[in-house]
Amino acid sequence: MADVKKGDKKELLLVDDLSRTQIVQYAGASGDYNPLHSDDKFTTEVAGYPSVFAHGMLTMGMTGRIVTDWFGVESLQKYGVRFVKQVFPGDTLTATAEVIDVRDEGGTRVADVSVTTVNQDGDAVLTGAATVRLA
Amino acid sequence: MGIERFPVEAGHILLFARAIGDTNPAYAGALSGDAVVPAPPTFVQSSAQFDPDYFLRPKPGEPWFGSGKNATGKVSSGGGGGGGGGLHAEQHYEYHQPLRAGEILTGTEVPGKTWEKEGRRGGKLLFSENVIEYRNAKGELVVTARGVGVRTEKVVEQGS
Numbered sequence: 001m002a003d004v005k006k007g008d009k010k011e012l013l014l015v016d017d018l019s020r021t022q023i024v025q026y027a028g029a030s031g032d033y034n035p036l037h038s039d040d041k042f043t044t045e046v047a048g049y050p051s052v053f054a055h056g057m058l059t060m061g062m063t064g065r066i067v068t069d070w071f072g073v074e075s076l077q078k079y080g081v082r083f084v085k086q087v088f089p090g091d092t093l094t095a096t097a098e099v100i101d102v103r104d105e106g107g108t109r110v111a112d113v114s115v116t117t118v119n120q121d122g123d124a125v126l127t128g129a130a131t132v133r134l135a
Numbered sequence: 136m137g138i139e140r141f142p143v144e145a146g147h148i149l150l151f152a153r154a155i156g157d158t159n160p161a162y163a164g165a166l167s168g169d170a171v172v173p174a175p176p177t178f179v180q181s182s183a184q185f186d187p188d189y190f191l192r193p194k195p196g197e198p199w200f201g202s203g204k205n206a207t208g209k210v211s212s213g214g215g216g217g218g219g220g221g222l223h224a225e226q227h228y229e230y231h232q233p234l235r236a237g238e239i240l241t242g243t244e245v246p247g248k249t250w251e252k253e254g255r256r257g258g259k260l261l262f263s264e265n266v267i268e269y270r271n272a273k274g275e276l277v278v279t280a281r282g283v284g285v286r287t288e289k290v291v292e293q294g295s
Contacts, residue, residue, distance in 0.1 A: 015156055022156070029147070029154035031183035034191045035201030045206035056223040057180050061155035064176040073161055073173040073233075080227030080281075 004111055004134055006099050010070055014062040014093040014117065018054060026058040056083035059126050063117045066095040071132040077110065081128030092120040109134040138242030141185045145172045145236040151181055164236060172236035176228060179269050179278050182242050221286035224262065229279040240269045240277060254287065261286045
């Protein structure tokens with residue numbers, strides 16, 4: 001990690017053609033069984049959305065991998081995101097991460113990294129940032 | 136509301152990593168027998184599993200607002216936005232020390248802010264913050280989670 005510098009960038013395909021079943025899988029693992037994510041009848045007829053959609057936290061979970069693959073799971077100090085747009089079944093999501101700054105924080109070298117996840121139309125669905133320890 | 140006991144288990148980490156499509160072998164300790172199994176960054180979201188009263192989990196003998204015979208099994212939950220608890224707008228984590236299988240956490244809710252904003256299509260957007268501090272058995276802070284939820288002022292109409 002010694003050679004990490006501002007402007008370094010990575011891209012990662014997170015999911016191609018997101019399935020309803022993966023959304024259900026996330027509901028089961030996370031314990032968030034909100035029918036908006038698995039129950040098309042409720043979601044279209046009662047809630048008024050075009051179909052079920054992914055938990056924001058599924059997108060955040062998938063996106064985290066671009067940072068942990070790059071810097072290691074236990075290097076993370078902070079990870080925060082905004083959910084910009086809903087993610088629907090059939091979406092293909094790609095994440096990019098870019099080193100915004102490399103700095104010293106109390107004797108530890110850290111990097112601030114921006115993350116953005118876009119769908120197949122190039123629209124951002126998630127934007128955020130992470131801080132990682134480099135040493 | 137808080138989480139009194141959130142055991143971080145290797146099997147649960149494996150299932151969670153599968154659900155987010157993360158094939159990092161570090162998360163598969165339940166299969167490989169690795170002694171050290173780190174939790175993925177968003178894993179504490181699954182503390183909901185250990186909240187006995189979590190409102191987004193169906194419970195035996197209680198009406199559920201998702202569909203069964205009818206499109207909804209319940210009249211309005213009053214949430215607006217058509218779901219339980221509105222929509223998730225932001226999520227932020229701070230990691231104070233590594234989280235690994237074998238830890239037993241508690242989750243304590245600390246007061247968060249609330250604020251309003253005018254929506255683009257008219258109507259107020261009501262934001263509320265939810266902060267949970269996860270501590271290990273020694274009482275040390277492991278992860279701080281700050282979520283921001285948003286509800287629309289207009290409640291989605293329900294069939295009677």
